[in-house]
Structure formats: structure tokens, C-alpha cells
Amino acid sequence: MAATEGKFRVLGNDWVNQEYKHMIVDAGPLALNVEPGQFFNLLCPQTDTDKPFFRRPMSTYYADEGTNTVEFLYKVTGAGTRGLATLKAGDGLQFLGPLGNGFTVKPDYQHIMVVARGVGLATLAPLAERAAKMNIHVTALLSARNQQSLMSQQRFLNIGATVIEVIDTDDSSSVANVEALIRQVHGKRPVDAIYTCGSARIARMLQALIAEIDIAGEVALEQHMACGIGMCYCCVRPIKVGKALAMKSKRVCYDGPVFHIKEVVL
Ligand SMILES: Cc1cc2nc3c(=O)[nH]c(=O)nc-3n(C[C@H](O)[C@H](O)[C@H](O)COP(=O)(O)OP(=O)(O)OC[C@H]3O[C@@H](n4cnc5c(N)ncnc54)[C@H](O)[C@@H]3O)c2cc1C
Ligand code: FES
Incomplete structure (x- = not known):
């Protein structure tokens, strides 16, 4: 499914433990085709003390086709996630997604x-x-x-x-x-x-x-990201591609975030 930009309604945003919150968002039809490993780029709310400018990438923790909800599990670490932590049920959250390439699971795996x-x-x-x-x-x-x-x-x-x-x-x-x-x-x-x-x-x-x-x-x-859609090149990492594993610069948001483990430079 093509990435969509919009403002969505938060249904819940509760602490799971001292560090992590679990947010449920009514994402409408967006929830239909999210692949495991894909992410959304969230416009985190600004508060009196925190003014996050760039969006923050978050993996899809759950996408439910039945209820049209998308869920995030996030660690409250800095300005962006502190802003997210202020959201309550009924508030709006603007985001873009689903983005990036997800995991590959082959049907013959056991x-x-x-x-x-x-x-x-x-x-x-x-x-x-x-x-x-x-x-x-x-x-x-x-x-x-x-x-x-x-x-x-x-x-x-x-x-x-x-x-x-x-x-x-x-x-x-x-x-x-x-x-x-x-x-x-x-x-x-x-x-x-x-x-x-x-x-x-x-x-x-x-x-x-x-x-x-x-x-x-x-x-x-x-990886730190800004646009999340391959435009700004702020998330570039060296990746070894092809049979010869030749080193190329790849955008984690656009070419990843999932890569074959043999390709990455860690
Ligand atoms: C594709 C993708 C999926 C992600 N999914 C999740 C998720 O499901 N749940 C979750 O809690 N976090 C996830 N992250 C990390 C999350 O994006 C960062 O924790 C968040 O952007 C931090 O923003 P902040 O403003 O709160 O903190 P900042 O003040 O920006 O940073 C706080 C600390 O986190 C580090 N950090 C910031 N951004 C990133 C980043 N993109 N990757 C790694 N470290 C970072 C900083 O170096 C600093 O040490 C994901 C990152 C990517 C790239
Ligand atoms: S975040 Fe802009 S190109 Fe990846």
C-alpha cells in the first residue's frame, strides 16, 4: 500500500512499565496492508519544554485489519517521544506511512x-x-x-x-x-x-x-531519520550489495529498514 499522510485519532496511550508506552491509533484503511518491519514517521507534538522538529520513526507494533487500528510500543527517551507521551485518547496524531521494506518470510520455512x-x-x-x-x-x-x-x-x-x-x-x-x-x-x-x-x-x-x-x-x-521517504539522505549507511558484496550507500528509510544481515556493516 502506498504511504499515506494524515491526522489520526489516538485511542489509547498507556504506560507499559517505567520506560515504555503503548499507543493505539485509529488509522482507518491504512491498517489494512502494513507489512511486518515497516514503520511510520510520526509528527510528535510540541510541548512547553520540548520542540521536536523532525518526525520520529516508529515500527508498527500491531496493525489490526479488523479494527483499523495501528499500534506503537515506544521508549520515552527524548523530545519527540516525550511529546508522544503527552497524547491522550481523543487527541490527533499526524503521521506518514507505512514506510520502508519489511521482512521476508519464505513459505517453505519450518x-x-x-x-x-x-x-x-x-x-x-x-x-x-x-x-x-x-x-x-x-x-x-x-x-x-x-x-x-x-x-x-x-x-x-x-x-x-x-x-x-x-x-x-x-x-x-x-x-x-x-x-x-x-x-x-x-x-x-x-x-x-x-x-x-x-x-x-x-x-x-x-x-x-x-x-x-x-x-x-x-x-x-x-538509524536517525528526517524525511523517512528517501529524499534527504540523512539515514544513509554503507551496505554491501550483490554477489560481490560491493559497498554502496543506502538509505535505511527507503532501501530498508530491513536488510539481509550479511549486507550490513555493523
Ligand atoms: C525504522 C525505525 C523504527 C523504530 N521503531 C521504534 C519503536 O517501535 N519503538 C521505539 O521506542 N523506538 C523506535 N525507533 C527509535 C525511535 O525512532 C527513536 O527512539 C526516537 O526517534 C527518539 O526520538 P526522541 O526525540 O524521543 O529522542 P532523541 O532526543 O532524538 O534521542 C534520544 C536518544 O535516542 C537516540 N535515537 C534517536 N533517534 C534514533 C533512531 N532513529 N534510532 C536509534 N536511536 C535513536 C539518540 O541518539 C539519543 O541517544 C525506531 C527507529 C527506526 C529508524
Ligand atoms: S530519512 Fe530522509 S532519506 Fe532517509
Whole structure:
């Protein structure tokens, strides 16, 4: 579906924990064809203290064709997200989307893994649901700073996913342990593809592991953005393209945000 610009009605915007809010927006027909991994560029409200100028990109956490709603799960970190956090049910929110290219899930896959750190799970939860609808088993490895920061486990369990939780406070989220867990999962039930978002350290480890065990892999990159539609070139990153993996400058908003993991420079 072509990206649409408009002002939409906020239906809810509640705290999930101390850092994250969950916003539900009545997006009308826009909700119909959002692909997992695509994002919206939100015009964040200005407040007395915060004057965000550029829009802020947010992944689609959920897009419901039945209710025409689009949902975002976002961490309140700076001027833009603090502005978003002020919105109440009934307020308007202007945004543009859906934007970018989403994840690829092949119908012959039998088992995929999603490896999400922090808010990366907002990006990966819709992908897990898409895979489950295609009768593909999902193992979700969720990483966070502590137990309270882990979110959406039930959403993965609801689709029959195997959920593995790792946290910083007991060091289970160390890159070495995450790699060991993935090797264990793959050893027991071969994984066809791994998808990741939210941690450059995990993505670097996966880049090597995926090359070694020779499976597919994709990463959703987070990058500062302005226009979100490929015009300003503020989100350019070096990407290795083609069989020869020749280095080219690519726009994360337009050519991504999802890339084959072997193509990215991390
Ligand atoms: C395609 C895409 C999808 C995203 N999806 C989500 C999501 O679902 N939920 C969510 O909470 N966040 C998501 N982000 C990150 C989100 O856009 C930033 O957290 C947000 O723009 C911060 O704006 P701010 O004004 O509140 O903070 P700022 O004051 O602009 O920045 C606060 C901190 O966040 C860092 N930051 C700012 N923008 C980005 C960015 N685009 N990528 C990485 N780090 C950034 C800054 O370096 C700084 O350390 C996504 C980013 C991209 C590119
Ligand atoms: S944000 Fe403008 S080109 Fe990507």
C-alpha cells in the first residue's frame, strides 16, 4: 500500500512499565496492508519544554485489519517521544506511512528465530505472528536490561512460540550466552532464518553465526531519520550489495529498514 499522510485519532496511550508506552491509533484503511518491519514517521507534538522538529520513526507494533487500528510500543527517551507521551485518547496524531521494506518470510520455512533486544520486539512481534499464520514455528529470544523491562512475552506465547528470556542483571543476556542458546535451539530443531532488531552487538554476533551455519538472516536497522521517504539522505549507511558484496550507500528509510544481515556493516 502506498504511504499515506494524515491526522489520526489516538485511542489509547498507556504506560507499559517505567520506560515504555503503548499507543493505539485509529488509522482507518491504512491498517489494512502494513507489512511486518515497516514503520511510520510520526509528527510528535510540541510541548512547553520540548520542540521536536523532525518526525520520529516508529515500527508498527500491531496493525489490526479488523479494527483499523495501528499500534506503537515506544521508549520515552527524548523530545519527540516525550511529546508522544503527552497524547491522550481523543487527541490527533499526524503521521506518514507505512514506510520502508519489511521482512521476508519464505513459505517453505519450518522454524524461524526472532532475537529482540529492548524495543526491537516491537518490530519483531508482528513478524512472529505472520510466521505463525504461515504454520512456521517461532522461537523468540527476548533480551532486556531486567525482568521488568521484558515485554510482550504473552503475545509470543499466544501464537505458540517458544519464548526464551535473557536479562542483563544475571548476565544471561551476554552475547556469548545468547550465541550458545541459539546454537542449542538450532541443534535441537534446525532454524531456517533468524531475524533481529535492537542490538548492534547481537547483530554482529548473528552476522558471523548465520554465515557459519549457512541460514538466512535479516536485521531491522535503527538509524536517525528526517524525511523517512528517501529524499534527504540523512539515514544513509554503507551496505554491501550483490554477489560481490560491493559497498554502496543506502538509505535505511527507503532501501530498508530491513536488510539481509550479511549486507550490513555493523
Ligand atoms: C525504522 C525505525 C523504527 C523504530 N521503531 C521504534 C519503536 O517501535 N519503538 C521505539 O521506542 N523506538 C523506535 N525507533 C527509535 C525511535 O525512532 C527513536 O527512539 C526516537 O526517534 C527518539 O526520538 P526522541 O526525540 O524521543 O529522542 P532523541 O532526543 O532524538 O534521542 C534520544 C536518544 O535516542 C537516540 N535515537 C534517536 N533517534 C534514533 C533512531 N532513529 N534510532 C536509534 N536511536 C535513536 C539518540 O541518539 C539519543 O541517544 C525506531 C527507529 C527506526 C529508524
Ligand atoms: S530519512 Fe530522509 S532519506 Fe532517509
